[in-house]
Amino acid sequence: MVGQNPANGIQKVCVIGSGTMGAGIAAQVANAGVPVLLLDIVPKDGNDRDAIAKGAVAKMLKTDPAPFMSKKAAKLVETGNIEDHLDKAGECDWIVEAIVERLDIKQALYEKLEAVKKPGAAVSSNTSTIPLGHLVEGRSDQFKRDFLITHFFNPPRYMRLLEIVAGPQTDADLVAKVEAFADRAMGKRVIRTHDTPGFIANRLGTYWLAVAINAAMDLGVTVEEADQIGGAPMGVPKTGIFGLVDLVGVDLMPLLSKSLADTLPKGDPYFDTIRPMPLVEKMIADGFTGRKGKGGFYKLDKGKDGSRTKMALDLATGEYRPENKPGKLPSGADRDLAKLVTLPGKTGAYAWAILGPVLSYAAMLVGEAADDIVAIDDAMKLGYNWKFGPFELIDRLGPGQLSARLTAEGKPVPAFLKAAGDQPFYRVENGKRQYLTADGSYRDVQRAAGVVLLEDIKRGAEPLLKNGSAALWDVGDGVVALEFTSKMNAFDEDIIKLIQQAIPLVKANYKALVIYNEGSNFSAGANLGLALFAVNIAAWSEIEKLIAGGQAAFKALKYAPFPVVAAPAGLALGGGCEICLNADAIQAHAETYIGLVECGVGLVPGWGGNGEMLDRAARAKMMPKGPMPPLAKVFQTVSTATVAKSAAEAREQLFLRESDGITMNRDRLLADAKAKALALVDGYAPPEPPVFKLAGASGRTGLNMAVRDFQKKGMATAYDGVVSDRLAQVLTGGDADVVDVVTEDQLLKLERKLFLESMKDARTQARVETMLTTGKPLRN
Template sequence: MTDAIKKVCVIGAGVMGAGIAAQVANAGVPVLLLDIVPKDGADRDAVAKGAVARMLKTDPAPFMSKAAAKLVETGNIEDHLDRVAECDWIVEAVVERLGIKQALYARLEQAKRPGTAVSSNTSTIPLANLTEGRSDQFRRDFLITHFFNPPRYMRLIEIVTSPATDTGVAARVSDFVDRMMGKRIVRAKDTPGFIANRIGTYWLSVAINAAMDQGLTVEEADQIGGRPMGVPKTGIFGLVDLVGIDLMPLLSKSLSATLPQGDAYFDTVRPMPLIERMIADGFTGRKGKGGFYRLDKRSDGSRQKLAIDLATGEYRPEKKPERLPGKAEKDLAALVAAPGKAGAYAWAVLGPVLAYAAGLAGEVADDIVAIDDAMKLGYNWKFGPFELIDRLGPGKLAERLRAEGRAVPQILETAGDRPFYRVEGGKRRYLTLGGDYADVVRGEGVLLLEDIKLRAEPLARNGSAALWDIGDGVVCLEFTAKMNAFDEQVIQLIQKAIPLVKGGYKALVIYNEGSNFSAGANLGLAMFAVNIAAWSEVDKLITGGQAAFKALKYAPFPVVAAPAGLALGGGCEILLHADAIQAHAETYTGLVEAGVGLVPGWGGHGEMLDRFQKTPGFPRGPMPATAKAFEMISTAKVAKSAAEAREMMILRRSDGITMNRDRLLADAKNKALALVEGYAPPEKPIFRLAGESGRVGIAGVVRDFVKKGVATPYDQVVAGRLAQVLTGGEADLVDIVTEDQLLKLERRQFMASVKDARTQARIEHMLETGKPLRN
C-alpha cells in the first residue's frame, strides 16, 4: 500500500512543517516544501530554502543524512501551489489560526487532484471546524495527522478522521506514516487537544501549580514528579524547559478557547507573573537564555547549573534534594503514602491527573490503550495513566478520591478492584469501557518480543542474555544487562546458541527491546578486574569474545543483527560479524574504544578492513582501507543514524533499514528466513596490509594533529596501537595477513592498552562522569 504515496507536499516551513518534510525525505520519498513569499521578495522561495539550510545545521539533526536533504524541493504558495497536483498527500502545517487554514484549503481545493489526501498538523483545532464550508470531495480527502516535535525522533502520531473521511484515503496515509515515517498511530477522537496535549498540558499545569502552592523547589518537584512516576529524567520543570516555556501559554489559550465549560482544565488556569516575566526576558527554556534551569559561565570558563527560585524569581546554584523516604523511589503506592512533602506533592499531581485521564476514556479515544500509548509516546512517560492507576490500585484510587469528596470517573467504578490490564492465555488484555476484557491488538506485521515473553519461556537464559523461539524456526538472542553491556555471561550464551540453533532451528536474530542495543563491554567489570590486576581474566574476556563473535560469523546458519539505539564498541563489533543487518533507522553505532584509551578487541579491525576492501567502488590496494579504518576508529566516530552507518560502511548496501521500531523484529526475522535456502558461511578473508610504511604515514599525520592541539599526547599512543593492528604488525607490504593473525595482533594491543594507567584513568573518568577524559 505504501507505493500509493510517491510524493508529499508540506505547506508551512516552520519548525514542525520543515521537520515533517525532513522525515518524509528520510524515508527516501520526494517532498515539496512550500511557504509564503517573504516581504522583501528578493528570493521568493527564501523561507522554505532557509528552513532546509537551518535543518542541515541543527543538532539533533532532522535529517538522517545530508543526502536526504536533496529530496526536499522548495517553493512558495504564490508561485507553486499548482504543483500540489503532483503529490499524493498534502500536509498543512501553517500557523494555528483557523481563518488562515481555511483560506489555504479553499485554494488547495482548486489545485489538488480529487482523492489526494490533505491533512492538518493542528494540535488543538477540531476537524469539523477546519473543513467548514468545503466541498464533499474535500471532506472525503481530509484528516488530521498530529505529529509531535521533533518529528524525526518522536514516535507518536495522532490521527483524527471524520465520518466523511474516505477510509481508503485514511488507510493510505496511515500506512505511509507507519511503515515509511516510523510512527505508531493513535486514533484520537475529534475533541480539543486530542489526547496527549489535552492530558499533558493539564498534567504540567497541575504539577507547576502544586509546586508553587506547596513551596517546593524546582529540584524537589522534578525529583518527586520525575522518575518515581515514570516521567523522563528531566522531571516536570526540566521538561517544560525542553519543549519551550513560551509554548505553555499558547497551548493554554488554545485549549481554553475550545474546551467545554466545566472541564477540570479551567481549574488550573491562573495568572503566572513569573512565567510571563521569564518569557518577556527571553528565558524560554533550552532554546532561549535558559528557563527554570540554566547554565552560568564562571570566570574560569567552567559552567555552573542554576535553578530558579519559584518564590523570588531569582537564580541560585542548583541544590540536590534529600533522598526520597523508604520505597518511594520505586513504589508508586509508597510514594503517594509517604509522609511530608514527597507524598503530599505526589498525590497533588497524581490524584487530579489520573482522575482527569480516566474521565476522558470514551471521550478522547475509544479505549484506554490509545490514551496510554499517547502519553508514553508523546510525553515519554514510562507508564500510561491507566498503567499508573494499576500500580496504585484502581479500587484504592477510587476510594481516596471518594474520601476527599472528588468525583470518581465512571471507568474507575466499572473497574472496581480489577486491574485495567492483565495477562490471560499468554496475551495482554485491557478493560473495555463496557467492563469486559479485550486483547491488546498489534498492527499487521508487528512482532514484539514483549508479547512472545507472555506466552513462552526462554530456550536458555542467564543473568545477561536470553534465547527465545520467535517462530518459523528462528531464535532470538536478547541482551538483558544494564545498557545491554557485554560480559562473560553474554559470551557464554552466544557459544550456547550456536549448537542450539544448529540442532533444530533455521536462523538466529540478535535483537532486544531495550532503549539501546548494546553499549559494548561492561567497563565497570573490566575496571574491577584491572584494579585487582586480574589480567588473565581480562585476556579471557577478550579471547572469549573474539571466539564467540567468529563462531557467529562462521555458524552454519544465517545470523541477522537488528540494532536500535546505541550499538557502540562491542555492540558495533557484533553487528560487523553478522551475515546481515536489519537496523532501526535510529541506530547510533561506531567503534568508540579509542575514546577510553582502548582499541577494539573483538574483531572490529579486521571486519572494517574487510568491509572496505569488498565494497564496490572503494579504492583498491592496502593503504586506502587501512587509512579509512584508522580515521573512523581513532576518532571514535559514531553514526547518528542507520543511514549514516551505511555511509560509514558499517551497514552494507544489502543491509536493511526499518523506520518503525515496532516492525524491526519482524523485518529482521524475514531477512534471516530469506537467507536460509542455500546458505553457506562466508569464506575467511585474507589481508594485504600497509606494513611499516603505512605506520610511518599514519604517525606523521597524528604528530601534526598533536602539534595543532587537535589530539593529546596519549591519543598519539593509542593511535600507534591502532596503526600497529591495521597495518599488519611486523608484516611486510607483500605478506598475507590472516584473520587469526590479525586477531592476535588486536588482542596484544588491547592488553597493552588496558594495562596502561592513562587508559585506566580514561575509563574511570567515563564511568564517573559519562564524559571522555582528554589526557
C-alpha cells in the same frame, strides 16, 4: 534514508509551511527516501521568492540533533513558494498543511488547494486546536473525503507519536493509506483519536504540567523537589516537570493553555488549573523561555574561570540560586506509588496532588478523546516519553485505592474508574496482555498488522536458554532471538557463554538466529567496570580470557552453519558494534547510533571489529583500489571513535553494507530482521574467511604522520597519538610487509596483544575510570 518507498500509494508528499514542525515533517519524509515538496510564503523583501523554504532546509542541515538522518536526504526536498508553485502540489499523493493556527488562513489555503490537488490525494492539517469540521467548511464533498488531521509531535524525526483524526466523511481507505505510510515509511506509531480539543497527548499532558506547576507553588515545593517526586517514581523522563517545561519552551505553556481554554467545554477540570502566573509572564518577558532562551526554571551561570554552575529558580522569590538537589526518597517510595503518595509532609502531598487529578482526568477521557485506555496510555508514552501510561500508573497505585481516596476527599470519581472497582486495567491471560473496556470486559491488546514484539512473545513462553545477562527465545518460523539483558546490555562472560551455548542448539533445531532486544539501547559494548576491576587486582589472565572469549564467540556466530542477522536500535557501541559487524546481515532501526568507540577510552577494538571494517572498506564500491584508501578510511573512523548518528550515516561510514536493511518503525524491527534471516536460509553457506593484504610499516608511517599533524594543531592529545599508533599496528598488520598476506586469525591475535597492552597503560585506566564515573571522555 531508506532509499526506496516502503509504503504503497504515496510516492511524493507536499508540506506547506516550513516552520520548525513543517520542515521537520518534510525532513522525515525525505529520511524515508521519498521526494517531498516544501512550500512557504513569499518573503516581503528580497529577490529570492523561495528564500523561506530554502532557509528552513539550510537551517536543518546545521541543527543538532539533526532532522535529517543523512545530508543526502536533504536532496530529496524540493523548495518553493505558495504563490508560484502551489500547482506542483497536484503531483503529490499527500499534502500536509503545517501553517499558522488561524482558521481563516487555513481555509483560504484549502480553497486554493482544491483547485490544484488530484482527486484522492490526501490533505491533512497538523493542527491540534481547530476542529476538523471547521477546517473543511465550504469545501466540496470530494475534498472532505480526502481530508484528515495528522498531528505530529516535535521533533518529527525523534517523536514516534502521530495522532490521526478522521472526519465523518473522510474516506476510510485514504486514512489507511496515510496511516500505512506514516507507520512504515516515517516510523510512527499511529493512534486514532476523536476530534476533541488537544486530542489525547496534549490535552492530558498540558493538564498534567499545569497541575504539577500549580501544586509546587501551592505546597512550597522547590523545582528540584518537584522534578524528583514527579519524575522517575512516576516514570517521567529525567527532565522531570520543570526540566521538561524548559525543554519544550516556557513560552509554549500559555499558548497551549489558551488554545485548550478556548475550545474545551465549560466545566472541564482543565479550567481549574487556569490562574494568573506573574512569575511565568515575567520569565517570558525577560527572555527566560527555557533552553532556547537565557534559561528557564534552570539555567547555567558561567564563571570567569570557565566554570559552570547550575542555577534553579526560587518559585517564591523569582530569583535564581545554586541548584540544591534533594536527598533520596525513603526506601521503596521511588518504586511504590502507593507508598509515595502516603509519605508524610510535602513529599506525599505533592505526589498525590499530581496523581489524583491527572489519573482521574485520564479516566474521564475514555470514550471522549479515545476509544480505549490503550490509546491514551500509548499517546502519553510516545508523546511525552512517560515510561508508564496513566492507566498503568493507576494499576501501580491500585484502582480501588485511587477511587477510595478521591471519594474520601469529596472529589468526583469518573464513571469508568468507579465501574472498574478493584479490577486492574491491564492483566495477562493465557500469555496475552488484555485491557479493561468501558463495558467491563477485557480484550486482547492488538498490535498493528505485521508487528512482532519480543515482550509479547515472552508473556506466553519460556526461554530456550537463559542466564543473568542474556536469553534465547523462539520467535517463530524457525527463528530464535538472542536477547541481552545486562545493564545497558553491556557484554560480559555470561553473554559470551550463552552465545556459545546457543550455536549448537540453533544448529540442531532451528533455521536462523536474530540478535535483538527491546532495551533503549542495543548494547553499550563491553562491561568496562568489570575490566577495570580486573585491572585493579592485576587479573591480566582474566582480561585476556574475556577478549579471547569474545573473539571466539563472535567468530562462532560469523561461521555458524545458519544465517545470523543483527537487529540493532539505539546505541550499538564497541562490542555492540562488533557483534553486528560479524553477523551475515544487519537489519538496523533507523535510529541506530553505531560505532567502534574504544580509542576514546584508550583501547583498540578487540573483538574482530578492525578486520571486519577493513574487509567492508576493501569491498565498498565507492572505495578507490589499493591498500591505502580502505586503510585510511577505517583508521580515520576508528581512531576518532566516530559514531554514526543514524542507520543511514552508518551505511555511509561502512558499518552497514548496501545489502543491509533499515527499518523506520521500531515496532517492526524484529519482524523485518526475521524476514531477512529467513530469506538467507535456502542455500546458505558460511562466509569464506577473509585474507588481508595490509600496508605494513610504510602504511603505518603514513598514518602516524597524519596523527602528528593533528597533535600539532591541538586536535589530538599526546596519548591520542599512542592509542592511534596501537590501532595503526593492527590495521597495517603489525610486522607484516606490504607484500605479505595476513589471515583473520593473525589479525585477531594482534588485536588481543595490543588491547592488553593498552589496558595495562595507566593512561588508559584513567580514561576508563573517568568514563565510568562521569560519562565523559578524559582528554589526557
